[in-house]
Amino acid sequence: MKYIFPIALLLALFYNSVAAQSPDTTIYEVAERMPLPLLTSCQPERHPDWTEDSIRRCAEAQLLAIVSKNIRYPEEARQNNLEGTVVTSFVIEPTGRISGIKILKDIGGGCGPEAARVLQALDEAGLRWLPGMRDGKPVRIRQALPLRFRLQEALPYFVNAAGDSIYVQVDSMPNFEGGDDGLLSYLLNGLQYPKAYRDSCKTGIIELALIIRPNGRVDIEDQLDFSGLGLDFQFEAIRLANRSSGKWIPAIYQGRPVATSVPIRMLFKSDQPGCKAANDAFDQAMILSNEAAALSGENELEQALGKWNQALALHPNNSELLYFRASTLLSLDKREEACADFSKVKMLMGTTWFEPLRRLVCGW
Structure with a gap:
């Protein structure tokens, strides 16, 4: 089947300075x-x-x-x-x-x-x-x-830096044994909060991009520590992801198993009694972020921005929340504020998953 290459939308932000003039409607x-x-x-x-x-x-x-x-x-x-x-x-x-x-x-x-x-x-x-x-x-x-x-013949895969063919067009996506419920149970029961940090009350999400091989083996392609939890938490996420090798049914393309990438998010919350306030604050930040996303989808951008602000007041160094607030600020023509959020994400994470967009919008 012919189709155009799927390309995500690139945003470009520009300035607007026009002095008040007598209106000319011609x-x-x-x-x-x-x-x-x-x-x-x-x-x-x-x-x-x-x-x-x-x-x-x-x-x-x-x-x-x-x-x-x-x-x-x-x-x-x-x-x-x-x-x-x-x-x-x-x-x-x-x-x-x-x-x-x-x-x-x-x-x-x-x-x-x-x-x-x-x-x-x-x-x-x-x-x-x-x-x-x-x-x-x-x-x-x-x-x-x-x-x-113009219609173009596009390849159903791309070749990553390691030379692997990673399919983006498949007939069926990878499935964890037991389906979504099985994956959720595996993550909830298998994820261990690092003992040395149990009293730290660190709370946050680490997202991994997993390559599911044709034989069900798992490789880790990328990792994003949105809350800056640190190496011990990152190693635990990697450990659990690696242990899932062999538990996946691979993606199928034209009747044969192929390699493809899937995102997995792991939530770390301490079970210590003294961490209840931190856990509750994180949960509330996630509720507010969901409300902000819904408002953005309805083009209620000012209200969405208010929700992002509230969420970040509860979880101020969450890079994912900062990114989404910056995206809303861009839509509101607030380039300088958006670039400040983008800059903070880069400072917190050392790099960004949206670097081409950041350079296009902020120019540096």
Whole structure:
């Protein structure tokens, strides 16, 4: 089956500084200075020797790349082998946001609405434009953007740094013996809180990325200690994960077992009576984070931010909570605050699982 490469959405955040002007509601087709997408990698301060045309070409090329990477090929178009160019148009407002998205040319199969969806999603995610200028004032400009829809044969796997083929497209995912209940029982009964830290009341989650081999053997691909629990806790998580080798039914692709990756989260909470307050605070932080995620899904971003703030007040050095709050701050155009959270995650963990996004947004 043909399908477009699955690529996660990349966020880009931009500045917006337009002085108050007398409103001009006319939509122009041309201007003395045409609009320009404000992309961090194409900012003039990064390329002091570039001409304005070079900056513009960079920004336009980056915009097309970002839009193309975030298109989800419509199933109807894929099934009917529809390919071609969809031409969109939209108004770039004096504020740098876009409005009035239209489809000027469509190839059918849901491609037109998908192009409009991506443009709207990028605007909501923080994409801003340098507005067009006429007579020294920012004005509304209608811009056209052609988008190419092309089916590609994608491999069902990627090759990791160790040279292993890790499948991302499978017919059935790996299963732990006994299913989800069996895995939960294994983690609850097998995870041991490090004895030397029982009175420390350290509470948090360690997430492991496990490679489940075709023979059911387990290898650990990555580990994220979101709460900075430390090496003893990390070693315990690794110990329990390694002991699960042979307890997995591998993923199946085209009738044969293949290697794939699955995430496993392990919760550490001390059973000491003196740790009840710390455990309760962590539990409440997780409840608040779930509420924040639900509010974000409903685009209630200010309310979601309030929940993230409350959760972090209870668990202030939780890198996962900091990351999600930063994502909400980005959606609210609060780049400086978001980058502060991203910076704290990097400081706490030494690295980030979202480094390309951090560099794109924060520029460092």
